[in-house]
Amino acid sequence: MTNEELLLKLKTIIAPYVQNQNGLDSLNENTDFIKDLEINSANLVDVILDVEDEFDIEIDNESMEKMITVKASLEVIESKLSAK
Amino acid sequence: MKNRRVVITGLGVVSPNGTNVSNFKRAIQQGTSGIRYIEQLKELKFSCQVAGFPVYKKNYLNNYFNSIQLKGLNASGMEYGVISGIDAWKDAGFSINKTDTPNWDCGVIFGTGILGVDKFREAVYKVDQGKVRRLGSTSVTQTMASGISAFLGGMLGCGNVVTTNSSACSTGTEAILMGYDRISSGKAEIILAGSTSDSGPYVWGGFDAMRILPYKYNDNPTVASRPMSATASGFVPGSGAGALVIESLDSALKRGASIYAEILGGHVNSGGQRNGGSMTAPNSVAVQQCITKAIENSNIKATQIDAINGHLTATGKDSTEIQNWSEALGRSGIDFPYVNSLKSMIGHCLAASGSIESVATVLQLKENFIFGNINCEDLHPDIASVVSRDRVPVQTIYTSPNIIAKASFGFGDVNACIIFKKYN
8 A cells, every 4th residue: 555545545434533533634644633723632533543443453552542643543554564 | 583483393202102204194094003012021030021112123323323323322312312323414404514514593492201221221331341441432322321412413413513412301392492592592593403312121111120111011012102092000111212303484485495484482491399399300490480481481371281292101190191281281171282192102202302302393384184092992080180181182183283282291390381373
């Protein structure tokens, strides 16, 4: 899976939780889920569960805590995928 | 600021026989039953396989919930409560508060017995499988009892009291009185009051197990719920929600709101599970005292009551309830007020019963009718000996009631009685 494909999948997953549409439209590696997309912090766990389902991976608590930006999330997903 | 007048300026309802106020009004005037046979209850070996539940398409929810709120939503009581609450709010002429400032004068008192049972079942299975981390963020908010008031309070942006009361089958009536008290004492201007009850086998199963539901009507559901009838054999379980916007008269007049009716007063009490009262049965002395105190609190005389909307569930206790009304009011025979029970059409909606039935009561005052009791052609002899047959109408009467008393009684030996009056 290329980086672009991964980013597109992630964008689809987070879209339902986003409260700032402009942030989603200009999504890039540095986008912060809470600051830029205004995702409710309680919904971050739902994003993680959806990521697990989509990629068939399991994300441990430590990795989960890192996943607050697009860049960090992609890194976690890539490392879990390569460990499969 | 003491004892200000309090009126009703908005209604919302999600009932087994109508999921908005206009359909509901037509249904109760025409005597339309919302009781249906449920195949799932047969498969689960329930004795009573009929029940009342609101019917609407899933996409109807898009009018009330956003996509995030809908994700993983598995709490029928939350759906009913939010639909009825938002409908009542809009009916009162309010829009959704889209500012950053809460409405400090507006609150929500929305009761329930238990919320999100299906969501809780989901959670129990996951926890038992060692998958607690897979619960997601909504297990708590959909299963906490106050989830319904929390959802409504947040959607509407209310900044006054936002709470959920719970007193079994008197919950809805109690919620309205709590709202009334808060407004009449000057602590709030507007309260969205109501109650909701989940549907489904996990809510109804406990009552089936108590053998207090009718089991002979599985092939004839619309005649299963028979309050005050000689052939009544238990209550039919129901579900849904009712909501009323309660407002100080000052506030309603100031904004030129349309007024449905006035709340004169009421009373709540308990029989202490003494003197015949128990966890499941009412102490008649307490029931009579509750009615008497409600009348006193409303500054009216018992003779002024034109109609009663009873609790009247279709168990052996109906005769006792009628006897209690008769003694509390000092009225019987042809002098007894008209009496009806909405449960004949929609079953016993448990925690939601008081609010749905109050919506029906208020509609009777506003629209000038007394709805007929269905399935009551064979009036119970113990009731017929106290009340004239024509006081228990089997068809809707178009008349102009001025004052209607509404009571609800619940497990735990708790009682609530409200006096509603036509506004003029």
